[in-house]
Amino acid sequence: MKLATLFVLLTFGVLLAGCSTPPASRAVTYQDVNSTGVVSGVGVESQDITSVTDVMVKDILATPEVVKREKAARVILDEAHFQNESSQRINKNLLVDRLRINLQRAAKGKLQFVSRESAGMVAEERELKRQGMTDTGTIGLTKAQAGADYRLIGRINSLDARSASTGSVERYTQITFELIDLENSLSIWSNIYEFKKGGQDDAIYR
Secondary structure (H helix, E strand, C coil): HHHHHHHHHHHHHHHHHHHHCCCCCCCCCCCCCCCCCCCCCCCCCCCHHHHHHHHHHHHHCHHHHHHHHCCCCCEEEEEECEECCCCCCCCHHHHHEEEEEEEHHHCCCEEEEEEEEHHHHHHHHHHHHHHHCCCCCCCCCCCCCCCEEEHHHHEEEEEECCCCCCEEEEEEEEEEEEEEEEECEEEEEEEEEEEEEEEECCCCCC
């Protein structure tokens, strides 16, 4: 008798669960990348990425050693030497790609950018041209791939604190950049961007 009653209760519970109405979903909307979004936390977010890269573009273009040269300086700007030592998972390309693209647009030919990421692809095409399997294109042949004068390096660091009693979280984030002379290793430009956020953080960064 007890087993029969238990079976009836379980069946009734399953039926109720199946008939329950799921919570209404919120419509997805576009948001301004320069503002705090619907989901926000203490980590690096879109508005921080746009702010830091805008500041760095202006500062680099205001540095005479970089832009006021007889020949346009060649720069490598990718994530290879940009380190994330913070407590947050972050795609470093979000920072370096936006910085490189906006800097290239704003420099108007005062800087040239060398793509080390494309070195293998370029080497393959150069070999095809020299073997006669393709023509030389419209640029013609060069002695070698382009060398660079400077390389951007950088680092993301953070310092976290959490209240054991309230669960509130604070995070201090520090993002540093440097341009290194690839011939003599001198640092010809550097800058730092830092901010601190606090609150009841429940955002998950991926």
